[in-house]
Amino acid sequence: MKNSGLAGKHHRKFLIRVRKSQSFIPSLKFWHPWLRQVLDWMITFWSVLLCLLMLPTRFPGMELLGIGPNWVLIWVVSWSVKRSPLSGALAGIILGLLQDAMTSLNPSHALSLGIVGLVTSLIQKQRFIQEDFISIALIVFGMNVLADSILALQFCWAGDRQVTAIWIFYQRVTLASAILSSLWAPVVYYPLNNWWQRMKLLAHP
Amino acid sequence: MFTARRWWEHKGLQIGLLALVLGGAWTLRQTQGTLLLELYQSITRPWQMLQQGISPEERFQDARLLEMKTRIVDLEHQNQSLQNLLGYIERDPLSIHPIVARVVGRSADHWWQQVVLNRGANEGIYEGDIVKSDGGLVGLIESVTPSTSRVLLISDLKSQVGVTVSRTGAKGVLRGDASSEASLEFYEKVPNVKIGDLVSTSTYSQKFPPGIAVGRIKSLDLKKLPASVAKVELFPPIKYLDWVTVYPKPKNQEQEQPNLVKKQPKISDSMLDKPTKQ
Numbered sequence: 016m017k018n019s020g021l022a023g024k025h026h027r028k029f030l031i032r033v034r035k036s037q038s039f040i041p042s043l044k045f046w047h048p049w050l051r052q053v054l055d056w057m058i059t060f061w062s063v064l065l066c067l068l069m070l071p072t073r074f075p076g077m078e079l080l081g082i083g084p085n086w087v088l089i090w091v092v093s094w095s096v097k098r099s100p101l102s103g104a105l106a107g108i109i110l111g112l113l114q115d116a117m118t119s120l121n122p123s124h125a126l127s128l129g130i131v132g133l134v135t136s137l138i139q140k141q142r143f144i145q146e147d148f149i150s151i152a153l154i155v156f157g158m159n160v161l162a163d164s165i166l167a168l169q170f171c172w173a174g175d176r177q178v179t180a181i182w183i184f185y186q187r188v189t190l191a192s193a194i195l196s197s198l199w200a201p202v203v204y205y206p207l208n209n210w211w212q213r214m215k216l217l218a219h220p
Numbered sequence: 221m222f223t224a225r226r227w228w229e230h231k232g233l234q235i236g237l238l239a240l241v242l243g244g245a246w247t248l249r250q251t252q253g254t255l256l257l258e259l260y261q262s263i264t265r266p267w268q269m270l271q272q273g274i275s276p277e278e279r280f281q282d283a284r285l286l287e288m289k290t291r292i293v294d295l296e297h298q299n300q301s302l303q304n305l306l307g308y309i310e311r312d313p314l315s316i317h318p319i320v321a322r323v324v325g326r327s328a329d330h331w332w333q334q335v336v337l338n339r340g341a342n343e344g345i346y347e348g349d350i351v352k353s354d355g356g357l358v359g360l361i362e363s364v365t366p367s368t369s370r371v372l373l374i375s376d377l378k379s380q381v382g383v384t385v386s387r388t389g390a391k392g393v394l395r396g397d398a399s400s401e402a403s404l405e406f407y408e409k410v411p412n413v414k415i416g417d418l419v420s421t422s423t424y425s426q427k428f429p430p431g432i433a434v435g436r437i438k439s440l441d442l443k444k445l446p447a448s449v450a451k452v453e454l455f456p457p458i459k460y461l462d463w464v465t466v467y468p469k470p471k472n473q474e475q476e477q478p479n480l481v482k483k484q485p486k487i488s489d490s491m492l493d494k495p496t497k498q
Contacts, residue, residue, distance in 0.1 A: 115253075118329045
């Protein structure tokens with residue numbers, strides 16, 4: 016009954032999603048909104064932690080020329096693709112600070128990831144492209160190239176490395192890292208996006 | 221007033237949480253991710269147990285290696301007695317009991333060449349300690365947590381090591397190339413070197429003790445300006461490091477070396493020796 020009411024108002028895809036997750040929703044639906052919010056934060060927090068702890072690992076198949084996927088960048092893109100520019104940029108800065116903790120203090124990742132978050136949320140993907148998987152892979156590819164370029168400029172600015180060496184390394188590595196990250200992007204994006212969409216549905220039915 | 225209060229009620233929590241998260245991220249960054257690395261180590265420990273590679277002890281079973289070892293002991297003994305004859309005081313001999321550690325993580329971003337070891341301050345590792353592997357020098361300990369440590373490899377773009385060509389004594393700076401090769405920039409325009417010469421750390425170096433093997437000269441470019449440059453093939457398998465040994469950092473014993481060759485002009489090699497900490 017309720018479904019037919021929804022179908023009149025909203026998009027068809029929306030209806031399918033509601034139907035599919037019906038068996039799960041009742042349990043969440045009757046939760047106190049506060050509790051639900053806390054659960055949402057917890058899941059976001061654990062996903063960030065998981066991405067950070069995946070960074071130093073190199074599982075078989077996740078490596079190309081000794082480079083692993085940039086999990087943190089994938090997370091930032093997944094977060095900001097359906098959010099406001101401000102929250103995208105802030106998430107980028109926070110995750111950038113966290114990635115600094117895993118590597119070295121200077122130059123900071125906060126700048127490159129902040130810009131990535133901002134640009135991703137400005138793309139307004141949902142307005143132009145409905146399809147999800149390939150467009151996410153493409154956005155991650157582009158953003159990876161952007162982040163690498165910004166980092167390379169920061170390295171040049173810092174001046175403790177040889178500029179020619181930086182650009183040779185940039186050419187050698189950017190493509191491999193962008194391909195790898197974009198191929199692994201759905202692994203992070205799909206479950207997170209699914210969860211956030213469900214929370215959004217519950218909060219604004 | 222009322223609208224401001226409503227706005228604050230609405231947004232106050234969000235702003236507070238945001239400040240909390242930002243502060244947390246900043247703290248983690250400033251502590252070099254100590255918490256994260258400890259967590260990583262405690263999670264990966266069971267896996268390390270599962271995939272025990274060849275332990276360093278087993279490698280020494282190789283008969284040829286034993287033969288070489290015997291020869292080295294013999295030569296060291298001979299060297300020692302000659303040094304005694306000359307009254308030569310060696311600067312910073314490497315400690316005899318290194319800490320054996322295993323590589324449990326690679327660099328968290330491809331712009332840095334780092335590895336994470338599964339031993340830390342609890343086992344007596346300090347910042348600036350020297351890391352070696354089969355084949356020679358690997359890097360320098362960059363940061364330490366109670367049970368992990370992070371190594372900046374010599375293949376990092378930032379790394380600079382003062383080295384010397386063992387055969388002729390030509391000196392230069394070795395810069396990392398983010399690969400298994402590194403580029404050696406000589407001080408002289410026409411250095412006395414040829415392809416195949418062995419390269420080791422130089423006596424001027426303050427970060428590293430002298431005489432640690434580094435690599436072999438693979439190609440030479442004598443026309444390059446302002447100084448000649450050589451490509452050096454690094455001996456340790458930088459990309460597939462597994463077991464490494466950590467030695468305490470050399471102490472500066474400048475005052476205690478009276479009868480060495482009279483202080484040659486201290487070419488700022490020590491300064492060239494790379495700033496490890498930023």
